[in-house]
Amino acid sequence: MTAVSAKDVVVDFPIYGSGSRSLKNTVIRAATGGMLARDAAERVVVRALDGVSFEFREGDRIGIVGHNGSGKTTLLRVIAGAYEPVSGAIETKGRIASMLSITLGMDAEATGYENIFLRAAIMGVKPHEVAPMVAEIREFSELGDYIDMPVRTYSSGMWMRLAFAISTCIAADIILMDEWLSVGDPAFREKAQLRLRQLVDQAKILVLASNDERLIRDNCNRIMRLSHGKMTTLESI
Amino acid sequence: MLSAPPSRFRLALKDLKDGIGSIYVWPPLGWLEIKQRYRRSMLGPFWLTISTGFMLAFMGPLYGKMFGLPVSSYLAYLAVSFVVWIFVSGLINDSCTAFIQAEGYIKQTKLPLTVYVMRTVWKNFLIFAHNLVIVVLVLVFFQPSLDWYLLLVPLAVLTIVVNGIWSGILLGLICARFRDIPPIVSSLVQVAFFLTPVFWTPSMLGRHQWAADLNPLFHFMEIVRRPLMGQDPSLLSWGVVLAITFSGFALMLALFQRFRARIAYWV
Numbered sequence: 444m445t446a447v448s449a450k451d452v453v454v455d456f457p458i459y460g461s462g463s464r465s466l467k468n469t470v471i472r473a474a475t476g477g478m479l480a481r482d483a484a485e486r487v488v489v490r491a492l493d494g495v496s497f498e499f500r501e502g503d504r505i506g507i508v509g510h511n512g513s514g515k516t517t518l519l520r521v522i523a524g525a526y527e528p529v530s531g532a533i534e535t536k537g538r539i540a541s542m543l544s545i546t547l548g549m550d551a552e553a554t555g556y557e558n559i560f561l562r563a564a565i566m567g568v569k570p571h572e573v574a575p576m577v578a579e580i581r582e583f584s585e586l587g588d589y590i591d592m593p594v595r596t597y598s599s600g601m602w603m604r605l606a607f608a609i610s611t612c613i614a615a616d617i618i619l620m621d622e623w624l625s626v627g628d629p630a631f632r633e634k635a636q637l638r639l640r641q642l643v644d645q646a647k648i649l650v651l652a653s654n655d656e657r658l659i660r661d662n663c664n665r666i667m668r669l670s671h672g673k674m675t676t677l678e679s680i
Numbered sequence: 681m682l683s684a685p686p687s688r689f690r691l692a693l694k695d696l697k698d699g700i701g702s703i704y705v706w707p708p709l710g711w712l713e714i715k716q717r718y719r720r721s722m723l724g725p726f727w728l729t730i731s732t733g734f735m736l737a738f739m740g741p742l743y744g745k746m747f748g749l750p751v752s753s754y755l756a757y758l759a760v761s762f763v764v765w766i767f768v769s770g771l772i773n774d775s776c777t778a779f780i781q782a783e784g785y786i787k788q789t790k791l792p793l794t795v796y797v798m799r800t801v802w803k804n805f806l807i808f809a810h811n812l813v814i815v816v817l818v819l820v821f822f823q824p825s826l827d828w829y830l831l832l833v834p835l836a837v838l839t840i841v842v843n844g845i846w847s848g849i850l851l852g853l854i855c856a857r858f859r860d861i862p863p864i865v866s867s868l869v870q871v872a873f874f875l876t877p878v879f880w881t882p883s884m885l886g887r888h889q890w891a892a893d894l895n896p897l898f899h900f901m902e903i904v905r906r907p908l909m910g911q912d913p914s915l916l917s918w919g920v921v922l923a924i925t926f927s928g929f930a931l932m933l934a935l936f937q938r939f940r941a942r943i944a945y946w947v
Contacts, residue, residue, distance in 0.1 A: 457945060466860040524790030527941035532685055544788045550712055552719045561712065564705045565789060593719075 445537035445616040445647040447499040447522055452531040454492040454517055454672075491517040493672040494531070499648050506659030507652040509669035515652035518669065519543055519619050522650060537616030537647065540566070542624055545610040546602070555581075555590040555597070555605055562609045576612045583638070584608040585631070600627055607635055611642050618646045622653050623662075692937035699794020700845075706795050710802030728810040736762060736814065743879055752822040757909065759818040761878045764904045767808040768897060769869045771844040774800040776862040778852035783947040793943055797848035801841060808837070815908065829907035836903040843900070843925055846932040853939055856946040872897055896924055 492514045499505055507515045520526050521533055523541045548565030549558045559580055563573040581590045584604040586597075594602055603626040626635055643649050643662075653659055659666060660680065668675045686694070699706075718724045736759050744754035775797075779786065782796035855861045875895060882892035892898045893916065902917040 455945075459946075466858045466864075520787070523788070525787055526944050534685075539790075541789060547784065547788050550716070552716055553712065561708060564708055565785065565791070567791075569704045 445501050447533070447535045447617065447648060447650075448497075449521075449533045450496050450531055452492055452495045452518075452521060452528040452533055453490070454514075454521060454526055455488040455490050455529045458487040458489060490672050492521065492528070495669075495672075495674045496531075497667065497674065497677055499650070501647040503665055504649045504663040505651065505665045505667055506663035507650065507667045507669060508654060508656070508659060510654075512671075513669040514672040515669060516543070516621055517672075519621055519650065519652055522617075523619055535617065538614075539617045539619065540610070540613065540615030540642075540646070542610060542618065542620045545606040545624070549594060549602075549606060551595040552593055554593055555584075555586055558594055558605065559609055562606065566610070566613065568613055573609075573612070580605070580608045580612055583634075600631075603627065604631060604635075611638055614642065615646055617648045617650070618643055620649070620651045623651065623655075623658055688937045688940070689933075692933060692940050695792040695936075695940060696794050696849075699792035699798055702792060702795050702798070705791065706798035706802055709795075709799040710806060713799070713803045714806055725806070725810055728807050729813050732763065732766065732811050733814050736818075739879065747880070747884065756818050756822040757881065757905075758879055759815055760905050760908045761901060763808065763811040763815050764901050765873065765876070765878045766811060767804060768840060768900050769873065770804040770807060771801065771840070772847060772851070772869050773866055774804060775844070775848040775851035776855040776865050778848045779856045779943055779947050780852075780862075786944050786947050793940065794845075794849065797845060797852060800848055801844040804844065805841060819908065827910060829910065829913060832907040832913055833904060836907070839903065839921060839925060840900060843921075843928060846925075846928040849936050850928070850932040853935060853943060856943055857939075876901065896920060899924075 495514075495518065507518060509515050517526065519541075520543065521528060522535060523539060523543065524535070546562075548562045550561060553561060556577070559573060559577055560570055563570070581587075584601070584607070586601060586605060589597065589601065594605070597605070607624065607626045624635075624639055625632060649662070651659065651662060663680070665677065665679050667677045714725050714728075718727055721727060723730065736755065739762075740755035740758050741751050743758065744751040747754065778797045778800045779793065782799075785791060785796065786793070851861070851865065855865075872895075876897045877892050877895075878901070882889045882898070885891055899914075899917040899920040902914050903921055906913055906917070
């Protein structure tokens with residue numbers, strides 16, 4: 444049963460200047476106490492998420508809306524499991540496909556072919572699972588013989604096409620997206636949209652962060668509004 | 681609804697277990713780091729072997745003469761010492777950047793943190809494996825008096841690898857939080873090269889040999905070096921190394937279970 448449950452999730456980003464991050468100040472603080480110790484207690488933190496609770500179930504298509512800095516991306520990263528909440532709890536059931544950074548794990552000096560396996564490893568896909576898909580990835584990304592060339596020789600469009608083809612090759616229960624993915628020239632974009640649509644349609648939960656109300660209305664059945672790290676509303680549409 | 685979360689300690693152990701078990705992730709990442717350095721060069725990673733060989737070819741005769749030792753036996757000693765030193769010091773230095781260097785991964789994706797430590801351990805092991813070619817060559821040419829103690833070598837190397845894991849997590853975590861530690865560690869390692877019997881032998885200290893025994897790095901060198909030099913294993917060295925292994929792991933677990941979840945915020 445695919446689900447995402449969060450209860451009172453709080454995420455604070457500590458701001459370490461050269462101050463508290465340096466050993467010198469920590470040592471001096473330990474030695475002097477008093478004045479500087481207060482400094483330690485007043486460490487600056489940015490509260491990115493403040494007591495967010497929700498329950499996503501199968502069939503949910505959640506659109507997260509909010510201004511810049513309202514916590515959309517942080518929430519996606521918390522769901523992806525990169526950040527663990529400072530307090531509160533989050534639990535996810537199901538295979539997550541994070542589309543937050545589709546080139547993560549790829550290396551410019553490695554060939555396209557090698558990069559398929561590097562990217563797959565970071566996505567948690569084993570070599571023997573991705574090996575049967577290499578031909579399909581190569582065809583879809585329209586790289587042809589470039590697949591055996593180092594990625595640094597690619598145009599940025601080619602690079603993105605490859606990253607997109609790998610990142611969308613495995614089905615997932617939960618899909619996380621920061622803005623709707625769109626890559627390549629118009630002809631490729633159409634093909635890519637079709638593939639992404641299929642991936643999203645077979646996923647049980649979609650979490651899409653965007654400020655494009657129309658995009659959200661077209662793709663989602665629930666809207667979560669974030670403001671300054673707090674969830675103001677979570678309603679069905 | 682939410683089930684009760686597992687304890688911090690269980691989560692730390694799970695990270696360690698899953699991280700070491702991610703054998704599809706850290707080996708290619710570690711390899712990639714070495715390949716990146718030698719991409720487009722003809723000999724590739726074998727430049728590692730060659731540069732170590734160069735160093736030995738010049739240092740061996742020079743220091744052999746300075747110490748008044750026969751060049752052949754000194755060269756064998758130096759080759760073994762130097763290769764082990766590169767391994768041990770490389771592990772310590774890379775421990776500091778294990779998490780910092782993986783910032784991009786840590787902030788974007790959920791992989792066990794131990795994966796990034798295994799990557800640096802694996803990278804250093806691969807460098808060691810390339811340098812081992814020299815040790816074999818030198819031993820074949822200069823000192824073929826080897827016996828069953830040689831079987832202790834893989835065990836000793838494995839022990840160093842295991843120590844690399846705890847030190848990678850422990851130092852990686854501390855260095856992610858306090859950015860002054862990496863330069864401190866690297867300058868200490870630099871000094872330790874001279875303070876540890878790498879190119880000199882403890883017997884040169886005369887009645888002050890105990891000074892070498894006080895140096896923990898000396899014992900890590902000895903567990904690999906002695907069997908390769910055809911000497912019987914030193915119980916003291918193995919004792920010290922095993923004590924460090926266990927206490928290091930205990931200390932690492934204590935800090936790792938407490939701060940594991942904070943690392944993503946620190947890097």
